Amino acid sequence: MNKTALVTGASKGIGKSITQALVKSGYQVIGTCREPDDLKENEKIPGVIYKRMDLSDEDSIKTLISELPSIDVLINNAGSSLMAPVEEISQEVIQGMFQINLFGHISMIKGVLPGMRKQKKGLIINITSFASHTPVPFSAVYASAKSAMETLSMALNNETLQFGVRVVAVAPVFVSTNIYQQKICNVDSDYYPSFKTVSDLRDASIDDGVSPHLIADQVMKIIQTDNPKVFYAVGKNAGLLHLASKILPGGFLLKNIRKKFKIS
Ligand SMILES: NC(=O)c1ccc[n+]([C@@H]2O[C@H](COP(=O)([O-])OP(=O)(O)OC[C@H]3O[C@@H](n4cnc5c(N)ncnc54)[C@H](OP(=O)(O)O)[C@@H]3O)[C@@H](O)[C@H]2O)c1
Numbered sequence: 001m002n003k004t005a006l007v008t009g010a011s012k013g014i015g016k017s018i019t020q021a022l023v024k025s026g027y028q029v030i031g032t033c034r035e036p037d038d039l040k041e042n043e044k045i046p047g048v049i050y051k052r053m054d055l056s057d058e059d060s061i062k063t064l065i066s067e068l069p070s071i072d073v074l075i076n077n078a079g080s081s082l083m084a085p086v087e088e089i090s091q092e093v094i095q096g097m098f099q100i101n102l103f104g105h106i107s108m109i110k111g112v113l114p115g116m117r118k119q120k121k122g123l124i125i126n127i128t129s130f131a132s133h134t135p136v137p138f139s140a141v142y143a144s145a146k147s148a149m150e151t152l153s154m155a156l157n158n159e160t161l162q163f164g165v166r167v168v169a170v171a172p173v174f175v176s177t178n179i180y181q182q183k184i185c186n187v188d189s190d191y192y193p194s195f196k197t198v199s200d201l202r203d204a205s206i207d208d209g210v211s212p213h214l215i216a217d218q219v220m221k222i223i224q225t226d227n228p229k230v231f232y233a234v235g236k237n238a239g240l241l242h243l244a245s246k247i248l249p250g251g252f253l254l255k256n257i258r259k260k261f262k263i264s
Pocket of ligand 1: 010015080
């Protein structure tokens with residue numbers, strides 16, 4: 001029987017590439033997005049069952065979970081980004097970012113775990129971000145939500161491996177997608193000049209990023225490996241960047257990040 005994978009954020013970008021790769025490998029895929037009824041036929045991948053799920057709406061997560069068959073692989077991929085000086089972000093927006101990039105993903109995990117434990121097998125892959133290791137200026141809130149997700153991924157293995165359920169974090173560097181980035185910074189803010197420079201450079205880095213298919217290839221390798229690692233960094237110079245983030249002093253790393261993004 002075909003295995004079943006659930007991919008959140010399957011309508012575009014990285015999630016769509018992962019969905020395509022899973023279908024090609026013979027998986028039955030359930031893909032989510034916020035408005036599946038608005039997807040045009042040529043935007044859909046044949047064979048995929050599209051379901052509604054909005055990470056900022058816990059009821060939509062509950063409804064999705066209640067309609068699911070048993071899931072072999074969950075790809076927690078959906079998400080969006082935020083660029084803003086921390087000082088100028090309302091608590092409401094910060095909580096919203098954590099809902100989309102952390103709490104909603106935890107609800108998804110809690111939803112599939114009972115079934116995975118019952119079948120004594122399961123794989124959860126959380127798409128985090130390398131921003132947690134080398135945070136772009138003004139991405140502190142986004143990066144910290146992704147960082148928490150990465151720690152949760154690793155820590156969860158301690159609870160679930162006894163039931164045959166494995167959890168892996170995949171942290172892309174820059175990927176060429178149209179990822180939604182909420183940008184908050186008033187033109188008359190003291191932060192605005194550096195914010196504008198960083199924001200433009202970050203957009204250019206995303207445009208110049210790797211293809212989402214590269215992330216999908218890594219995800220498929222993880223799925224096909226018996227004993228995957230708990231963390232993978234993927235993208236341009238990912239291996240080198242990961243090593244540098246592990247061994248270089250934090251202050252030196254930040255200095256280089258500020259230099260790259262032309263902020264003093
Ligand atoms: N692109 C990069 O450079 C990069 C780097 C590191 C990490 N990432 C991470 O990779 C993941 C995928 O990003 P991407 O670049 O592929 O972005 P994308 O092209 O914008 O795709 C995002 C997907 O998530 C869905 N989505 C967005 N907000 C949602 C919400 N509130 N509730 C439910 N679904 C939602 C979107 O579906 P609808 O809009 O159709 O609902 C879409 O399918 C994200 O978690 C992102 O943080 C991306």
